Amino acid sequence: MSTFETIKTRKSVRTYQGKPVEADKIKAVVEAGNMAAGTPMAGDVYFNVITNAEVLKGIVDGTKAAMANSGMEMLVKLSSNPSYNPIYGAPVAVVISTTKTDMPNTAAMARANATCAGENMLLAATELGLGSCYLESPVLAFNIPEVAQAAKLPENAQPQAMIVFGYTDDTAPHKEYPTNPENILYVD
Numbered sequence: 801m802s803t804f805e806t807i808k809t810r811k812s813v814r815t816y817q818g819k820p821v822e823a824d825k826i827k828a829v830v831e832a833g834n835m836a837a838g839t840p841m842a843g844d845v846y847f848n849v850i851t852n853a854e855v856l857k858g859i860v861d862g863t864k865a866a867m868a869n870s871g872m873e874m875l876v877k878l879s880s881n882p883s884y885n886p887i888y889g890a891p892v893a894v895v896i897s898t899t900k901t902d903m904p905n906t907a908a909m910a911r912a913n914a915t916c917a918g919e920n921m922l923l924a925a926t927e928l929g930l931g932s933c934y935l936e937s938p939v940l941a942f943n944i945p946e947v948a949q950a951a952k953l954p955e956n957a958q959p960q961a962m963i964v965f966g967y968t969d970d971t972a973p974h975k976e977y978p979t980n981p982e983n984i985l986y987v988d
């Protein structure tokens with residue numbers, strides 16, 4: 801696949817097969833994340849690669865508990881749905897974290913570093929024929945110390961995002977992209 805084909809093929813996948821992902825593919829996806837653009841001014845980017853079923857379940861339960869206590873109507877309602885799985889049954893979940901900081905500018909750069917890493921991983925997974933999704937909700941679970949410890953998050957790390965991926969039967973093409981040409985301005 802060319803880079804442009806991969807970009808067009810990538811989509812958020814929310815159903816996964818039980819089939820495990822081969823170790824070399826997991827490594828290739830995570831290394832793609834580690835090769836992303838990023839400023840060293842914001843410290844380090846960490847990748848915690850989780851395939852352990854018990855740890856994944858802890859993240860699912862922790863996310864639902866945090867959503868239930870969020871006070872946000874939509875999240876509370878979603879968390880009460882027994883069939884809702886915030887990581888959609890994906891066999892691999894990668895927590896992307898960055899060095900903790902109290903400085904807003906540095907925090908913004910750290911967030912951007914994590915996001916660049918995440919997009920690289922989504923594209924790498926797509927290239928390898930895997931479904932993937934960028935997730936924010938499961939990050940809530942890491943406020944629960946036991947969940948953060950089980951995921952072996954570094955002490956000084958701020959979890960920023962989770963990328964899940966795996967084999968999927970959802971091979972439908974990406975839904976049509978919005979046409980908003982007015983949002984693109986060429987200044988010649």
Ligand SMILES: Cc1cc2nc3c(=O)[nH]c(=O)nc-3n(C[C@H](O)[C@H](O)[C@H](O)COP(=O)(O)O)c2cc1C
Binds near residue numbers: 813933
């Ligand atoms: C910062 C960010 C947070 C997201 N969080 C979630 C999430 O918690 N759960 C989810 O199902 N999808 C999440 N998504 C995926 C978006 O819903 C998805 O990218 C968007 O609907 C566009 O669809 P596409 O990825 O198929 O192009 C997130 C995406 C981004 C960039």
